[in-house]
Every structure is written in C-alpha cells, then in structure tokens.
Amino acid sequence: MSKLVIRGGRVIDPASGRDEIGDVFCVDGRIATAEEFEVANGVSTNLDARGRVVTPGLIDMHVHLREPGQSAKETIKTGSEAAAAGGFTSVVCMPNTSPVIDDPSAVTWLNSRIERDACINVFPVGAITRRLAGEELTPIGSMVQCGIVAISDDGRCVQNHGLMRRAVEYARMFNIPVVDHCQDYSLVGEGVMNEGHWSCVLGLAGWPAIGEEMMVLRNILLAEDCDSPIHCQHMSCAGSIRHIREAKKRGVKITCEVCPHHIALTDETIQEFDPAYKMNPPLRTQRDIEALIEGIADGTVDILASDHAPHCAYEKEVEFDYAPFGILGLETELSLFLNILVHERKAIDLPRLVAMFTSEPARLLGLDRGTLAPGSPADITIIDPDVEWIYDVGASKSLSRNSPFHGWELKGRAVRTIVAGRTVFSL
C-alpha cells in the first residue's frame, strides 16, 4: 500500500466546506481518513505543508492540447506537463483538433493517447456538429459512451439557433452541459480586436461586445426553454455578465467562466500591433474588466479557466490580421487570478478562488474530482500564495511560447501537484 500524508497546511476544500489548518491523508491513490491511514500498511511519504495552502487538485475546464493533428503547437504529453506545472490535476480539452473530435473513434483514439502520454487527468469534450461546420449533429450519445464530459463547438459557434436548440435538448438525455464559445458571426464579421476607441485608431476590424452578448442571450433562452445546462466560455464584456446575472436570478441553468487575460489586459495593449495580444474573444476595456471582476465577486461567474491555446512562434510572427488567436495559460492562470482577484482587488477570498477551480467545474461536468472527501482520487494541489516569482516563458513545459505574460512579476503559485497520490510536479 502506498501512503502519503500532507501535514500542517491550510486545507481548503470548498466541496466539504473545510478551511482549517490540518492534515490530508492518502492511501493507494485515494483520499483517506486519519483512521484508514493509521491502519494501512506501508511506509508513508510525509510532506510538510506548513505555510502552504492544500486544495483538491485544480481543474481547468478549457484547454487546447492540439492532438490529434496539431502536435507542433502542443501534445497531450507537453500540455499535461504544463498543466501540472500550473497546479492542475485535471483538464478538459476542446475538440477543435485536426481531425475534430466528432465521432466515437476519435474519442477512443484520444483516450488511448491520454492513457499513454498524460501525466494528469484529461477529460475530452466532443463536438456539437460534424467538423464544427454547424450543420449536422455529431453522434453525441455514442461519444458519451466513450467518455466525453460535455459537447462544444469551441473555436466555432453554432449560428443556427434551431440546431443549437436540438443539440441542447439532445444533450439533456445524457446529463452533460453544452459548452459554447459565444460569437455571432454576422455581428463580428472579420473582427480581430475589440470594437472601440483603439480599433478606430488602429484601423483594425472590430469585434463588438454585442457579438458575444447576442449568443449569451441565445444560450440563456435555450437553457431556459430546454431546461438543460449551457455553459458560456471566456466571458469578456460587461453586457454578458449583466445578462447572466439576471438569468440566474430566474433560476436558468446558465453558467459562465472567465479567463485571466480578460481581467489582466485591455485592448490598449494592441497599439504596437503585437499578435501576442490577439485572442478570441478579444481583450476589451477597463470598464469590462471591472464588470468581470464584479461578476466574479458576486458569484455570477462560476468558473475560472485558461483557454490555453498554444501556437508555434512562427505562426504568431505575422501581420496582426493573419495571426491565429490565443495564448498559453496553464502555467500562469492560478498566479494571475491570485494576484488580481485575491491580492490586489480582494474581490474574492482564497476559498472561493479554489472553489472556482474545483467544486464548481466538477459539479458542472459531473466529475468525481475537485474534492478532498475520503474515497476521492488523491488529486491534490499545494499552493504557496505569497511566493514571489517572475514568469519565464522560455522555461515553459509547453511546446509553444505565445504568452504576453513573459517577465511578469507574480505573487503565489502551485509548488506541488499530486495526481492519484503521486507527485507530478514540484518546484
């Protein structure tokens, strides 16, 4: 039997309401009670966590691992290592690979790769429509049998509301959420940055906030009409938060997430035409940042995630219009959220931050993770919330280097990541 005890840390487990100095016991890769630990045979590994925070292994429900087909940008192996380095024991990977994960054989292939290469848990998401084309539903039920935890056309967005409605109704059978990248193509057009003062100055095509809001409202209506959960990814603007807040008051099954770059940067950073700041949805204004933080503070925002989107250096070193959207996120998101939400703004406390990375995504996706309840897999993250460090993207575990946060001075990070009782990352 393998035994692990983590002693003396501040144990924060939102799922059970625990927030106290204490110990966490693991036996054979599962969380155990003190008694179970006592009676178990074997030599124990003892970790001293005094001065640290001990949490359930963090979950990032929005990452792109780029396999199959785009392994120059990232692989399941390197992406999972980057996740571990960021303190994550579970990630949920999006299906916009090449080919798309839109049938059971693709899910099966992905699972076998995950089994072979991933050092953490990776939960696959299946596409809503074949080839993400927005026209025909995928064999969702068959993919659920192979292990998908949600459906999403992320990267794209189903424009046909009738089809989206059928998808939401259909997903209801399997108790999985529909996860949406909210973008109305007719409003967004060729937009490459927030439509506002800076897009006007720079002469770049604008991506107006209402392009996101339109689909958020669509999703609210469908979630209510079908009585089935829809999760809105990477909220970027004040209007979206306002709509979701209002809908939640009515009990609509709508949830949403925020990514760190949308509260760390504004569209003013695009003045030098640097594609390091090109994301989808785009960076917006300070006013939007305030609304996003307020939404996180009052519980309108349920979940935090990275939208980790690796791209090869040469792909991003082109004219702004032509560069692909997206940045790395796994190794910086915890620190950025800690810095902005907890240290600087005091918008939420540490337990709520942890919840948004553990109990909330676990509940939405029906994962048996995100908790330190005895019997759960021993996925544990140990955090030093005060350690000062400088992010060096050159040392990243990712294959790619597209992060605008290189050189940022940050306070707080994961110092050890444990999956099924085994350390997969330590500082």
Next chain:
Amino acid sequence: MSGWRRKDLLDIRSLDAAEITRILDTAEAFKQVGTRDVKKVPALRGRTMVNFFVEPSTRTRTSFELAALRLSADVVNIAATSSSLTKGETLKDTARNLEALHADIIVLRHSAAGASKFLAERLAASVINAGDGAHEHPTQALLDTFTIRDRFKRVAGLHVVIVGDILFSRVARSNIWALTKLGAKVTLVGPSTLVPRAFEEFGVRVERRIEDVLPEADVVNLLRIQHERQKLEYFPGLGEYTNLFGLTKKRAALLKEDCLIMHPGPINRGVEIDSDLADSGRSVILDQVTNGLAVRMAVLYLCAGAQGGTKGDGSQDQVIAAGKEATV
C-alpha cells in the same frame, strides 16, 4: 532645426508637430527639383529603394519611384501578384530576403494594418509606410497638409472638412492626426455607419449633413467611396451616397470663395464630386500629385539619413536640394 531621428515613417500619430513641419519644410526645398531640366539631385545616389506593393497601386508606387529616381537612388518594384507571397512566403521571410540583397529603403503598401511596423522592427533598412490596411497613409496626409500650407501659408486655425468613408480610410486617419497636430479644426462628414461617433474621441467634429458644414470650410477633402459587396452592409449604394454626400455644383455654391477642393485620387467622377468641379480652379487635385513627389523625396531623404543613428539636422538640406554634393 531639430534632428530627424527616425529611420522609418510608419504613421503620423507618433509624430509631433515639429517633425511634421520638418518634413514639409524639407519638401519645400525639394519642390523645385521637378521644374529643372535635369530633374535629379545626388542625395541618395548609390542607395537602393524597393517598392514593395503587396496591395496594388499605380499612382503611389509611381510617385515613390519618381521621387527615388530624382534623388538618384536605384529602384526595384515588387508587386504581390508576381512575388513569392503567392507561394506562401511570409512577410518576415520576404523582408529578410530583401535585406540580404542590401536594400536601403523599403516602401511598403499592404492590406494588413501594422504591416510596415512589422517590417520596420525587423530590418535595419528604412521602412516607409505607403498604406497599411485602414491604419495610416502618412505620405498622403503629408502631401495634403503641404498643399493646404502652400495655398494658405498656414494650417493652424483652418477648418478642414473630410467627406466619405472614414472608417475604412487610412487617408482619413493620417489626415486627422496631421491636421489636428498642426492646429487645424477637422470635421468629418459621412453616413453614420462609415463615420461612427467614436471618431469624436480624436478631437474632431462629426456631422451628417454636408450642407451644414460646407459654408464654414476652408478645405474640403473628398475620399473615394468604395463599392465592393461587403460595403453594401454599410451603405446602400453609390446613388444614395451621391444624393446625400456628393459634392454637386449646387452644394459647391455654398463654399467660400477660396475654399480648396481636394481628393487623394483616383476620383469617381459624378460620385464624390461633380465632373466639372474636379477640373475647376478650386480643385487642387493635380497640385496634390505634384506636391506628393516633393513630399516623398523629403521623406526618403530624411529617413535614409537617419539610418545607423546619424542625425539629419537639416544643415545640408538646401545644399542637397540645390543639386550639390553635401559636405561630410
């Protein structure tokens, strides 16, 4: 005279009034080169200029080519359709190849905003922005400002009205910066879809009825209205545009006696401007073309002179424009 320190000319927005004035003054010196029998000065002899027009153009390209030739530089023209860009070569690689050929100056016109900055950051050569998407067209604004200054002997305090599709216009953006930095009052007129209120944050007025502003204008700068399929979403067609915003003879009667009519070209006769008006005495459209040559000579000369950090302090400008060798 302050030293000109920029090896590149990428935009007007980052220039200050003194720098803009420096270019205009230098252009003044070069203007009379075109009136001589031997239209050449040796200022850039031995240097190589590459006209790299990823977005096609005949007028601007020819203007830059002539400007370079009059400065005695060697000129090479690359058009996108015939370049390896069609084979998928990136801008970065194309630029590195040009540098390997020791090009001294690259004049770039490109459909992507920021493209000339992209090149300038990567090359030791001078990069001159001849238009990058809807972002800026610095030499156009400089020659427009030169033309205004030439006629009125000043820019500050004048009221300049720019009419048309501002949203997609690099000419408009560069003009707005140049004119406001030199103290002119700027009013934009056009359909609300093409002249959004956001432009008011630039320190200009936005109006919807052209008749309201014409009587107060010292200069009317008409932009070419484009009518591709995508634009139909923004306004319903040329007929409607001319009806609401075209400079007809009737509207031109509202203008002050000495008001200038300008247009960056090429003009759509009967659309932005009545055909006869385009040829009238108030139209300085052809002066703009002539002045464009002098302005581009000035820009090439100043930027090439700032390579390797040499300070172009202007002490040699008159000498060089007179066709004599500058003393080292």
